Amino acid sequence: MSSFSRMSEAPAQQRWSDLHRSQTNRTEESPRPDVRRCQVEFTNSLNPNIISLNVMIYIFNISLIVSSVRAQKKDKKPDAEKEEKKKKEKRVIDDTNRHKPFGKTAWAPVDDVYVLRHYPRTILDAADAVDMLKNFQALDFTDREQPVYVDLKLDMKLEKKKKVDLFVSTVHLPHPFKTGLNKVLVFTEDADQVKVAQENGAFVVGGAELIQPILDDEISADFYVAVPEILPKLTALKNKLRKKFPKSKRGSVGVNLPKMLNLFRSGHEYLVEDERYVRTQFATLDMPKDQILSNLQTVLIDVCSHRPANMGPFIERAIVSSQTSEALWFRSEGVLPKPAEKKDEDE
Missing domain, CATH: 3.30.190.20 (Ribosomal protein L1/L10, rRNA-binding domain)
Incomplete structure (x- = not known):
């Protein structure tokens, strides 16, 4: 700091201390009523009991404000959700009594060639x-x-x-509308069922011995039908056949082979x-x-x-x-x- 700033700062501090001392001496000698009242209120405010009470009142007021704000937010949330749903939903306008649809040129075009967006579908x-x-x-x-x-x-x-x-x-x-019939492969190991399937037009009939040829793409069909007893042996074909794998929901698993063959051959x-x-x-x-x-x-x-x-x-x-x-x-x-x-x- 320069010598000039120190010289200018010292008199200022001296003047401030002298002024403060003179004011305190004057108030002690002849205190005015309003000044005295302020001093009393200030000293009372320094009481710890009064301070704690004021703090409690302040905290209570803050809690009331926070709770009211939260309640308002909760009330606004359903309204905001309803407004968002209304925005997402398409606005349906009743055009029954209108001379033309809303936002369109007319109910029906007059000419054979027209702009599609100007008329209702x-x-x-x-x-x-x-x-x-x-x-x-x-x-x-x-x-x-x-x-x-x-x-x-x-x-x-x-x-x-x-x-x-x-x-x-x-x-x-x-x-x-198809000219030819679909190829249907039947999984069964029962001799009687094999005979019935062959009589009703099955493309290929067999048991577990057909798994490897199917995996090697040596045998393929349009539909695959199976009896319930052989299903546990066909798990190796699930990834290969995927949606064509026999399932009871699709009607491709059952005992009535003639009915299933009639459906899938011409279905x-x-x-x-x-x-x-x-x-x-x-x-x-x-x-x-x-x-x-x-x-x-x-x-x-x-x-x-x-x-x-x-x-x-x-x-x-x-x-x-x-x-x-x-x-x-x-x-x-x-x-x-x-x-x-x-x-x-x-x-």
């Missing part, structure tokens, strides 16, 4: 959709024997946050993929319209049988298309039999 009856597919084929001069596909979006929800298990099913179509297999979608062929475009609709109805009925009927509609969206056509949305409820018709059939 057209959902057809299944019969009209099949007629349009046949018309597309005639106008485009495409193959008449091209396959016809159905694309279904399923509602896999069940009660208590459960979901329908992904399934693989084989259905017997009333009008098969059509489909599965649920991507968690909730069924995409499969069910006909060819050269088939008559009635046969196409009959096959479509059979597939939809089999799909809906994998969820309880009291849970509501299983099919959320249904699309039909051919190999070269555009996708046409159709009403699946118009294809499925009504509940009254089902009761009559059961009776």
Whole structure:
């Protein structure tokens, strides 16, 4: 520190001490009432009992504030969750009494060529959709024997946050579109069952001796059927066959070999993929319209049988298309039999 700063600092400290001494002497000699009252309050505040009481009151007030804030946060949480759910849910607008749909140009286009996003999606009856597919084929001069596909979006929800298990099913179509029959391999070691399987058109029949040829890709089939007694010996084929491995849920394990062979030789297999979608062929475009609709109805009925009927509609969206056509949305409820018709059939 420089000599100049020390010289300027010393007189300042001296003046401050002299001023403080003069003020204290004056208050001791002739204290004013307001000054005396302040001194008393200050000395009383130094009492430890009073300090502890003040601290307790302060802590109590803080706890009340914290509890009230927590209660407000708890009240806000359900409201915030409800708001988030509302944001996630799609807003459904009732357009029944409007002259045009919300955000669209009109209910239906006037011209044959139009922008899709300006009009609501057209959902057809299944019969009209099949007629349009046949018309597309005639106008485009495409193959008449091209396959016809159905694309279904399923509602896999069940009660208590459960979901329908992904399934693989084989259905017997009333009008098969395949020219040849499927190859079915039967696992059994009973001589009588071997004879029955061969009489009903089994491709290969055998027991544990077929395991190694299957692992070596010397023998392969479209479907694999087994009797319950031989299942423990087939565990080595689980990784090889995977979804084709015989299971009772798929109807490929049982004692009634003629029934199983009849189903799998001429049956059509489909599965649920991507968690909730069924995409499969069910006909060819050269088939008559009635046969196409009959096959479509059979597939939809089999799909809906994998969820309880009291849970509501299983099919959320249904699309039909051919190999070269555009996708046409159709009403699946118009294809499925009504509940009254089902009761009559059961009776």
